[in-house]
Amino acid sequence: MMHFLSVYGLQLVGKTWQHLYISAISLGLGVIVAVPLGVLLTRAKKIANVVVSIASMLQTIPALALLAFMIPIFGIGATPAIVALFIYSLLPILRNTYLGMNDVDPSLKDAAKGMGMTNWQSIIKVEVPLAGPVIMAGIRLSATYVIAWAALASYIGAGGLGDFIFNGLNLYRTDLILGGSIPVILLALIVDWLLGKLEVALTPRTTHE
Amino acid sequence: MFLSMEHLNKTYSGGKVAVDDFNLEIEKGEFVCFIGTSGSGKTTTMRMINRMLQQTSGTIKLNGKDISDMDPVQLRRKIGYVIQNIGLMPHMTIRQNITIVPKLLKWSQAKMDQRAEEMIKLVELPTEFLDRYPSELSGGQQQRIGVVRALAADQDLILMDEPYGALDPITRESLQDLIKDLQTRLGKTVVFVTHDMDEALTLATKIVVMDGGKIMQVATPDEILRHPANEFVENLIGKDRLIQARPSITTVGQVMLKNVASITPDKLLREALKMMHDRRVDSLLVTDQGGNLKGYLDIEDIDYNFKTATSVGDVMHNDVFYVKSDSLIRDTVERILKRGFKNVPVVDAQHKLVGIVTRAALVDIVYDALWGEPDKTDEREDATAQGGDAK
Incomplete structure (x- = not known):
């Protein structure tokens, strides 16, 4: 292992950074699009099922196939990978946002409206804070998926820890496969743990102790 | 509005x-x-x-x-x-x-x-x-x-x-x-x-x-x-x-007896005694000519003072406890029962005597409240139940 690190150490740091970078941008875009979309869907329940179905359908496209689809559109490199992973990140966030918002006690929404909150005020002051933990759970789930699948992105030249894994597969080098896989697993675990911390911080307090 | x-x-x-x-x-x-x-x-x-x-x-x-x-x-x-x-x-x-x-x-x-x-x-x-x-x-x-x-x-x-x-x-x-x-x-x-x-x-x-x-x-x-x-x-x-x-x-006016034995202060004690005898009661309410409640008179008062006094006004009691006809039974029943009155005169807003509430009438109210339908056949128009001293 020391040998592996002394030879590939610097490369490992670079690839990990690339991996993290691709994942973070995909997830970030996913949050920016899916959370507001999920919120909007609670105000347009008729189309909510259609949109959630479409997102579910996108989820069923095999990861490798989706990445391949991106090449004619975006060429090779990081961009097509980010777009593909972004699509994958949508569903869990979208679904959890929608369900979390819907699960907020209807009498609280009724009280908010009845006291004279606008639709927007009700969302910002009441519904999103109360749905926060559920939304965060969706983001954590997406984060884990995205980090795992980002390994495949090296297949279309996006770089990242997948490079080690694919090289290892091509060269029958177990140390390279492990050297790529273990950091991916560690990365996923660490990010999930950090987001867990964030979830606790964002969960609204309900006691003063 | x-x-x-x-x-x-x-x-x-x-x-x-x-x-x-x-x-x-x-x-x-x-x-x-x-x-x-x-x-x-x-x-x-x-x-x-x-x-x-x-x-x-x-x-x-x-x-x-x-x-x-x-x-x-x-x-x-x-x-x-x-x-x-x-x-x-x-x-x-x-x-x-x-x-x-x-x-x-x-x-x-x-x-x-x-x-x-x-x-x-x-x-x-x-x-x-x-x-x-x-x-x-x-x-x-x-x-x-x-x-x-x-x-x-x-x-x-x-x-x-x-x-x-x-x-x-x-x-x-x-x-x-x-x-x-x-x-x-x-x-x-x-x-x-x-x-x-x-x-x-x-x-x-x-x-x-x-x-x-x-x-x-x-x-x-x-x-x-x-x-x-x-x-x-x-x-x-x-x-x-x-x-x-x-x-x-229910107001007091609705349950009171309306035919009250009453007398004016200028009447002679002899007349009062006769009235008690005829009506078979032992006390009379005293009103002035206009029907305003003035007091009450007991058979004992007549008994003690028959020799010295002549008119009702000389011996009657002025401190009479009464209730208003438009007050609620709920508010008066306790007062009546607590003070131990057998009956209480009822006056209208102008302080005119209009009737009397007897303990018997109150019993009806309590009975109805506890056991349901009232017995409509009771003789509320009759004042013969007016008896005992008014205190």
Whole structure:
């Protein structure tokens, strides 16, 4: 292992950074699009099922196939990978946002409206804070998926820890496969743990102790 | 007129009529209870007042202005709203909860803090509670906060939708006292939806009975107990309650005996004695020529003073205990029984003697209240039961 690190150490740091970078941008875009979309869907329940179905359908496209689809559109490199992973990140966030918002006690929404909150005020002051933990759970789930699948992105030249894994597969080098896989697993675990911390911080307090 | 509803109609898309030609006028300071079974349209009607629901037709005017012309959000900030599930925001402190509407109205923080303290004192909770969260309060305490939250921005009109339905009877009673007290003290107008007749009778100045989206009766609690408009209202009140309510709605005038043995002060004692003998009574009430109650006369008074005095006026007692004919039995029965009077004269507003209440009549009232239907054959017009000393 020391040998592996002394030879590939610097490369490992670079690839990990690339991996993290691709994942973070995909997830970030996913949050920016899916959370507001999920919120909007609670105000347009008729189309909510259609949109959630479409997102579910996108989820069923095999990861490798989706990445391949991106090449004619975006060429090779990081961009097509980010777009593909972004699509994958949508569903869990979208679904959890929608369900979390819907699960907020209807009498609280009724009280908010009845006291004279606008639709927007009700969302910002009441519904999103109360749905926060559920939304965060969706983001954590997406984060884990995205980090795992980002390994495949090296297949279309996006770089990242997948490079080690694919090289290892091509060269029958177990140390390279492990050297790529273990950091991916560690990365996923660490990010999930950090987001867990964030979830606790964002969960609204309900006691003063 | 503070709030007027004219020809309100609410028909749902399936064709179900929830409210049908609802007309009601509410004055400032009234406590109006909407009562009815579920599906009677009472909550639907209430929710149209703050435009949580839009009527199919008809108009609602607040202070003479048609509320359809107002911005619904601005309108709701002017109307207090209390719901059954309390609806305190679990992620906000009590202080933040109380000042939700003031904050929407962009009050300064200092003014909001001051108001929060005033409000929590109003419902007799310690100010330390302001920094707690709703989950740290009991259900009754939470609804107290729910009530003042609806008052915090000086709303004149408060809508309450079965606010105490989920509370235990003891807590409910103390909250009923609270809202009644606040309402009268602060001069608020309240529209209160309930399915509990006791609650409506306790709180309301005006009860609106609804069934199937229609108004069955609009009346004061007394009026509704005395004259239920139809069988539905009668059933809603319940037979037991109608009978038990009798002492609280029956006036002294209704149960008194009208044929009273009375005499004027200028009559001779001899005449008084003869009258007692003829009427088979042992005391007489004394009135002046105009029929005004002056006092009473006992057989003992005649016995002791027959030799020395001649007229009734010389020996009669002036300190006579009496009741007014329009006072309620509920308020007088205890006084009569406690003082041990066998009978008490009844006067009208001009202090004229109009009748007498005997213990026998009170027995009837208590009997009816406990065992139901009164016996109509009793001889209330007859004064022969008037006996014993009047003290």
